[in-house]
Amino acid sequence: MQLGLIGLGRMGDAMRQRLVRAGHEVVGYDRDPDVSDVPDLTSLVSSLAAPRVVWIMVPAGEATRATVTELAGLLEPGDLVIDGGNSRFTDDADHEALLASRGIGYLDCGVSGGIWGLDNGYGLMVGGRADLVERAMPLFDALRPEGPRDEGFVHAGGVGAGHYAKMVHNGIEYGLMQAYAEGWELLGATDVVTDVDGCFKAWTRGTVVRSWLLDLLVKALEQSPGLDGIDPFTPDSGEGRWTLQEAVDHAVPMPVTAAALFARFASRQDASPTMRMVSALRGQFGGHTVLT
Amino acid sequence: MQLGLIGLGRMGDAMRQRLVRAGHEVVGYDRDPDVSDVPDLTSLVSSLAAPRVVWIMVPAGEATRATVTELAGLLEPGDLVIDGGNSRFTDDADHEALLASRGIGYLDCGVSGGIWGLDNGYGLMVGGRADLVERAMPLFDALRPEGPRDEGFVHAGGVGAGHYAKMVHNGIEYGLMQAYAEGWELLGATDVVTDVDGCFKAWTRGTVVRSWLLDLLVKALEQSPGLDGIDPFTPDSGEGRWTLQEAVDHAVPMPVTAAALFARFASRQDASPTMRMVSALRGQFGGHTVLT
Amino acid sequence: MQLGLIGLGRMGDAMRQRLVRAGHEVVGYDRDPDVSDVPDLTSLVSSLAAPRVVWIMVPAGEATRATVTELAGLLEPGDLVIDGGNSRFTDDADHEALLASRGIGYLDCGVSGGIWGLDNGYGLMVGGRADLVERAMPLFDALRPEGPRDEGFVHAGGVGAGHYAKMVHNGIEYGLMQAYAEGWELLGATDVVTDVDGCFKAWTRGTVVRSWLLDLLVKALEQSPGLDGIDPFTPDSGEGRWTLQEAVDHAVPMPVTAAALFARFASRQDASPTMRMVSALRGQFGGHTVLT
């Protein structure tokens, strides 16, 4: 089927390729004229036959909001917008309401897989009305991995459910990454195990901890043995934060997720204010010298 | 090659089958005469041709210690003992020293894979002298998964390194399990996502969080939708505890591993003494009634 | 000076007494006619001489919002409203804007001290314009503890700063309470220390951990030795949650505060969904029976 795709960055471009491989027709728009098929959204819309399907793959927040708003003015009743970016689920109700006022349908779709999705397929979590999900299913089937549909795709619930599921997925991801990394640090902190990176590789088949993330860790260790040149500074994309804020709102204890998020925060501090205070306090009661 | 295998429980029995499938000859001993090939360890030793290889697969601690001690009196110089159980790495030096005093070699081997190892193969982490590792390699090759040796086997270091690597592996496993489970609890705590179990299934291909543990979670959810009948009481086998104690000894921050371990501890408490005190204290300064 | 006080619950009633002791005139209003001096807010306002000062001491959220809204319609330009409840700091800007549109001033005041404040005085944290703070200072001086003003009172910043400081104060309080309680649980978990409650009492003078909370713990232990009859179920008033959400918004690692909050969440669960999943997963790979 025909699709308008907005946002041709790393993720968008790879998704376009996978859709085209599956026989779909993709008209792409990007702010960068070098990669865009059309000069603007007006042209994008006019180049698609009604009823249209437009997939948004731009940064969450302001960029997505602006795109949805502009599309609301350009599209026609019966068209369908799918937000495949990493939007916060709370944005989805606004986007749907705005588009619904023009008779335009809306789905939110969490997309997982990173740069490997082009070949592996993308894990998809979708929220919205069942008839709209059904309509876009050929696209979802092209993007998701080979195999049974329910192993790479879920209609998670109403509008917002796709991004909610993706948010939780990323929160889990934080915890998984941190768990492996803590173990790696411990192995390196003693001299009992002399082939630390070899242990990680040996875990990739057969063990209880085997996973795709572990496979990637092994790649990373092979590229940079001991990870010597790697900067520990670790950004967070927002979804871990939203997960923790949801946990707090719903009184769900998530100590592992919180610890993983806090470790990222700490990785970005030159000096911990908290520990400056702890250090100063030790000086007060113990008489230690703590000045730098 | 020929092997004496001590301990024919769930793990030992499956390992015997996998070794036999690979063409090795296994003489098994177990306390349970119904499954044992020989009546006692003396018979086991006498039924093996020197130089012998004896693999111990009994519970860590006292049972393993007693077995090693008895073997030290029965085996001959040039024989080899492999402890494949979940022993604490600090036990290995004692076992090696005892056996070395009789001229008997010793290897420690961490084995991962659970009840699935029979068909998938077992992830193996081995500690000890290189020549002894080489000698037992046909056994390791039979037990580990198909494919490149270094993706399912590692000679991790000297004596103790195998169990150390396995200990850390299990510490990581605690963190991974907890990360998935926290996400699952959050998904269930809101009504945004209506197909929670479906999300887990949809993550098994394509997503960043796909793993063997996730595959098992999907099996568990299919067997018990919503996990309604499952008791949250969760034992720990000791390796998570040892991991955390090593972290403390080596000043390695392991917040995720600690959180996962503490969650298991808490799952076994009817009432948290800590929270009884917090509750009592709220009553003191707030005037709340907190009696049961 | 003269003050209208809205909300004569446990806190409001004690504050009224302390203000009256200091020579101020308090006209109190409460929904409960048995304790109220006037039948409604209209009467309250008409019984005060302009320019009026009205102190709100009702539950945070809807009740406070409704009271502010009603006062905005009843008060006159030049009057002053102080919200002394546990409002979220984000509410303060709304309240100020609404009142400012009628020429009415606004201060937010975090009040700490619980039921003991009547005799000890209340710790006060105030946000708003300096001239308004100055105007209400006789009230603050009456409510705060004896001694230097800056040891029991702070003008913390602009509107919202008082409630923000109180929010963080409560977040800290969660951590302090949990720290003592964890230590108490450990002392009780071994048989090394035979006089656990005696240790807590012995810490109340001289030690590094002495505090008012510790004094209260000793009272609680004296009333209920071993805290045997205490229900671990622990509510949270919201301020710990807001603290953690602020931490997340500002990328501040707060592992202790988070752990204390999560422990409260967990204290209210009959069975942890997270641990049901961990338990189920152990069953999958280990072949353990985990059904209840």
Add this chain to the structure above:
Amino acid sequence: MQLGLIGLGRMGDAMRQRLVRAGHEVVGYDRDPDVSDVPDLTSLVSSLAAPRVVWIMVPAGEATRATVTELAGLLEPGDLVIDGGNSRFTDDADHEALLASRGIGYLDCGVSGGIWGLDNGYGLMVGGRADLVERAMPLFDALRPEGPRDEGFVHAGGVGAGHYAKMVHNGIEYGLMQAYAEGWELLGATDVVTDVDGCFKAWTRGTVVRSWLLDLLVKALEQSPGLDGIDPFTPDSGEGRWTLQEAVDHAVPMPVTAAALFARFASRQDASPTMRMVSALRGQFGGHTVLT
């Protein structure tokens, strides 16, 4: 009464002064001849009248062990040794057994109060036989704060109980310090509160979080506003580690204590190996550049 005191460092010297003020006779020994009253332990012992009381105040571990061993050879049956240092409780049984074999009594005494104990008195937690505790009571009464004995002294249990209680006391202290410091960091991370240090001072009377540690924090903030010159590098004396290891041994969840300890570990790392791995992994699946 007469006392031999071994170790005249910061703590030992202040304790000597407090004992002398109370009318006791103290013969002090220190490795440093400039502060020592006698040239060696032999002279110390010979200068005391039997039955002797000797108080050890030297670093835990090897130094204490060596001192106990030497005293075992110098003292006579009926003498009494008190270890007031920060020994691990597991050392006490060894020390007692060694001394008991010569007929010499042994008590362990945890001492809290830091450099302020000279004037405030020290919080004391004692383990050992009741008759020996009774015999040393005049010393304990001199060292502990004024006021009721049970508010500054506890006979916590048998040998080891004093150091165990002190260990837990220090574990609690870690949590308390971290709780205050996290709150301080959050206050500084936003611009809502403009007088952060003033908030801490305003909490010292009247609030729920008032404590001696808070008083010290205010001193520290007054000496170094904003704590600008303070190095966050924070050592740990061992007792927090032992506390956590005891928690693990006894299956006690101590998330706050663990978080506080881990924060100290992290404060001493130039770059977190854990976060280097997390960062490297993000690079693998997201295509981010993460090299330094």
